[in-house]
Amino acid sequence: MEETVFAVGDVVELISGGPWMTVVYIAQSGEIGVAWFAGTTVGRELFPPAALRKRQD
Known part of the structure; x- marks a missing residue:
């Protein structure tokens, strides 16, 4: 299975489901930093x- 490459600005979600999130940074550890809104809270x-997948338009 090929590993997905993420970039800042990508829209992603957890493979297990949940809200759409925006990639805001890539940590030196390789983890993906994301942000999303829950109502008016960020x-x-x-x-x-491995826990994320890109949104397919």
Whole structure:
């Protein structure tokens, strides 16, 4: 299985489901920093690349 390459600005979601999130940075560890809105609150988190998939338009 080929590993997905992410870039800042990509729209992603957790493979297990959840809100669409925007990639805001790539950590030196390789984890993907994302941000999303839950109502008017901004959520931010780091996820391993294997836990995310890109949005397919």
